[in-house]
Amino acid sequence: MNQDVALKPGFAGHIPASWADADAAALSAGARVGVSPPHESAHLHVAGAAPYIDDIPEAAGTLHAALGLSPVAAGRLVNIDRERLMAMPGVVAVFTASDLPGVNDCGPVVHDDPILADGTLRYLGQPVALIVATERDLARRAAALIKDCLIIEPAAPVLTQRAAHARGDYVLKPAHLIRESTEGALERARVAAPHRLRGQFSLGGQEQFYLEGQISYAIPAENDGMRVLCSTQHPSEMQHVIAHALGWRSHQVLVECRRMGGGFGGKESQSALFACAAALAAHRLQRPVKLRLDRDDDFLITGRRHGFEYDYDVAFEETGRILAIEADLIANAGHSADLSGAVMTRALCHLDNAYFLPEVAIHGYNARTNTQSNTAFRGFGGPQGALLIEIVMDRIARALGRDPLDVRRANFYGTDERNVTPYGQVVEDNVVHKIVDDLLADSDYRKRRAAIEAFNRHSEVLKKGIALTPVKFGISFNVPHLNQAGALVHVYVDGSILVNHGGTEMGQGLNTKVAQIVADALGVGFAAVRCTATDTSKVANTSATAASTGADLNGMAAQDAALTIRARLAGFAAQRYGGSAENVRFANDEVKIGTTILPFATLVRQAYEARVQLWSDGFYATPKVHWDPKTLRGRPFYYFAYGAAVSEVVVDTLTGEFSLLRADILHDAGRSLNPAIDIGQIEGAFIQSMGWLTMEELVWHPQSGMLLTHAPSTYKIPTANDCPDALNVRLFDNPNAEPTIHRSKAVGEPPMLLAFSVLLAIRDAIAATGGQGADPPLRAPATPEAILDAVDAVRSAAT
């Protein structure tokens, strides 16, 4: 089918009839990938019949836990009055750090993450005690009293990454990505350059705001075992940390997750504390214990996307082409390392975005603060790296009086030259030129820019702005050994198929895609294939469902398993009916062997009776990737995904409010496995990222360190009204240059970069309030206050 179909604006039939017809035709012709069956749980979601962990009927005797939180951001915990907590209505038990039989740590990489505070209080909201009661409400009420049950020696907290950086206090050693053509070339280029700009930029963090909060439900099992139902992107790691915390071995713990109500990175490492706490209580009490966080506690305990501060110094030519850049990236890591090291590496490796940077020195600092420990969030540092270079491009253009688009194009990676990234990977699959050319034509960029200039000349209060930004995003975990996956496919005697794999379903449609891949491999309809809950007792040693790699890895593993079974069935069929196994065809629930056509289920039964193994495992390890974490050199990414977006905004120069009027997006999902799901990922990431860059502001109290924006009443993610009427999203048909699963590309994270166009369009609109060369000092998130500050600064600079 033609995937090059736009979802046009208007308010009837957005998925064009032509597309639906093509989809139906392809389906009936036997296509199972490249078509758009709905999410495998869609009919359950809409009926309230898709169970999340809190929806599963509770085992008899289930108790409920809540966490008592530190009321100070820094200090020493001297004593906890357990008796007072125990005396509260309904309370059954109170646990503290000393009750853990194993290690008091749930850090995913560095072991610096206590499950319960061990004497040192590191942030306001840190769990200090686990209260277990007969009812959740009673557990929460007791936990809320914790502040009256603690003796604390408070200390002065460090609350900003600038303050920690000034003290040189980091959770990990700084990382430096330096590439010079010859030694000292960066400094020479800087000195010789005709133009040079220095500056600072400030970018806030972002709360995942998965709609389903963190939850773990631990049920004791025989012989010192534990079954834990956990909303997590990483069941294997939950298994490991629970075993660690209980002083057990991994085979004693089974972790299961059928689906999450959203993850976005927030349930990669940070589901661990709750899994360990629930398991601790269940083990000590030998009763099922559920720990479901209240939304406010979830905000106060868990970390989120790292906010970044930047200092940069860039040298460039008259054309706007960059000669050299040096930048400090200072991330707010929070109180512990968590995944900050890998986040910073990805930030350093994405500062280039789609641009060739000849002489580079980028310094990454993970500053330690007395706040929640920041963690994975869709993009994983990539957006924080790439946004800086887009701000720099925009500033260069304004300094030179050029259209920012022209400056961007002057800096794009070449295809045969100027194609080596700062970390030494050759960009082999560059399609950014073609995507941008196509999008310029689709979006009428030049004409609209002229129209906007005319509008701005006459408009007294409102100013419009437009911007085009490109995307290049590296795909693979940049820790090579994580790029592996396993799957298990069962074909039952009636021809129905059950698939299990190491990936987790958080709404991204992974199970739908994997089911499509298996249906394709075995030539059956979607009704024949079901995916089951991710379960550490089925596929072992899985990686997190993260880094956009879910379908790339698990899809390949599932295909491997399915093809193994197909080969056995084909061999059996050839033996039974004659001909060669290679010529046996599986399609449309039928098997064709020469002139014989059998229903798939009939062949399966015959094979079973002939004692053919009808289930198989499958495995996949991404080829080619390697990485030296000491020198920051290698090929961390198997391939790159590309895209571009044009956004047009209107800004109210009296209040700083803005509105997104139109967005045009062209995005590379390779040869899409499921165009509707991929478009859903692109649009969802775009709006989510726009929220991060404009309205989602995190505010900590400047003295106490209390996170003041700790619920949806105070932390504002986009609503339906923030999605523009004119949102035109198109897939760029571009079979992956590498042999990925059906030549598709990962699509979860790369579209986060598309919304940079919104922030830069706002900059463009603000610049229109000043004279030639106006350069708005706009921070992110661009709240009304941030925008009005920039408007006022531009205006006062013009007078």
Place this chain on the structure above:
Amino acid sequence: MTPQPIKFYFRNQIARVDGLPTTTTVLDWLRIHAGRPGTKEGCAEGDCGACTIVVAELADAADPAQGAIRVGDLALRPINACIRFLPTLHGKALLTVEDLRSLTDRALHPVQQAMVDCHASQCGFCTPGFVMSLFATYTKHIEAGTRPTRQQVADDLAGNLCRCTGYRPILDAAAKMFEFPAEHVDAAPIASALRAIAAETEEPFVYAAPNPAYPVADGARIDHFHAPKTLAGLAALYAEKPRARLLAGATDIGLWVNKLFRDVGDLIYLGDVVELRAIERDGSLLRIGAAVPLEDAWGALIETMPELEEMALRFAGPPVRHAGTMGGNVANGSPIGDAAPVLMALDATLVLQQGVRIRRLALTDFYLDYMRNALEPGEFLHSIDVALPAPETHLRAYKISKRTDCDISAVSCGFALTLRDDQVASIRLAFGGMAATVRRAREAEAALLGETWSETAIRAAMDALGRDFAPLTDLRASKDYRLRVARNLLWRFWVENRPIAPLPQEETRAQRIEHREAVA
């Protein structure tokens, strides 16, 4: 007054509930006690909409119920189950996402089928809430024979958060759902069940249950929930129990319980008092009863003052507007409440009642200090009287927040101006978010009153705002921004109402404004 069980229509029969605390939320009852987990908890504070349900009541009881969705004898409203106390459902019907299939005999209701067809669920956790909000939209339009615009759907979904989709496919589903054969709610059996409950309810309704969070020597404290139906009943009850907590929509009190664990004690529910649910129009006087839902109250104001529509839509999302009351917003008296600045600009008067005594007090004189008002013990808000402004009045209401919809204001304001021969004959400038209470900007008003309506005068008023207010910095905005934007809003008021070349709203506001009439 013998305590009675809570009775409501649920899943084709009458549910009877006894023994659960008075503050048990509808959501907890569904999920924990009824074993119906289709309705989700996302925030437990009425801000995410994952718990959206539809409550139906007899339309005659809900009279005039302009804001409700009418189906036969029923009035339907989408609300948040997470901050709604179960006893308030007595005599009503509860519809949840799990009902939709049984309402229709189809595999899926048109709303659900459209959501599937448009790929409008990803993680699916918010989906039941969206389905119920769309079900409300669907039913409203199917019954009225109308179709919503895209903008109206977006407004109807303002109280539902989705973190996965970016909303486009959900908005598409709202168009697609009308393409299927129409499905109507069968109101008759529900209405007759509600009448049966009404007939067997002893007035006034009282529910009592132990609250295990408050143990006493011989068990748990018994809390009472009273739901009088008449004003006289309310007045007598409150005079007798002046320490009881008055409860209207619970859009704030629900949070006190869920988040702050505040002890609310005995409750007197205003939502069933017929007189307090009335909107009366007498010539140029509009009287809004204290228990009128926000949706209905704003509707009545907008009818004659379309300038207020943006404020009405941005005040809150539909589930909060259908549950919360304008009286509650005014009586609660938050310094950032959005109704008070508008009502103060309209020079509204409050009617207060204590026993049989009734007094009238200008809203301007009602707020004494931060969260403190002029109500005396045992006195309650009866209604809000608004004298509709003369047609030549220049009236505006502005709201500034980080997000357009469903956000608490950094600054909000209501302005009303009349001119006589180019001179300012009357001026009321009321601001929220600028001080410990919502209040008028007297210095700025003085700078304008009697002056020629001119750029010079408005600039003087903008300067004077610095003498009127010394706002605070908090998570929503800095003090500096608050003052700057308050001044700029006066400038916007000027630009929109200046004698020469005034600008229409489309040229002064970034937000999309579209009027609410449905497309037939």
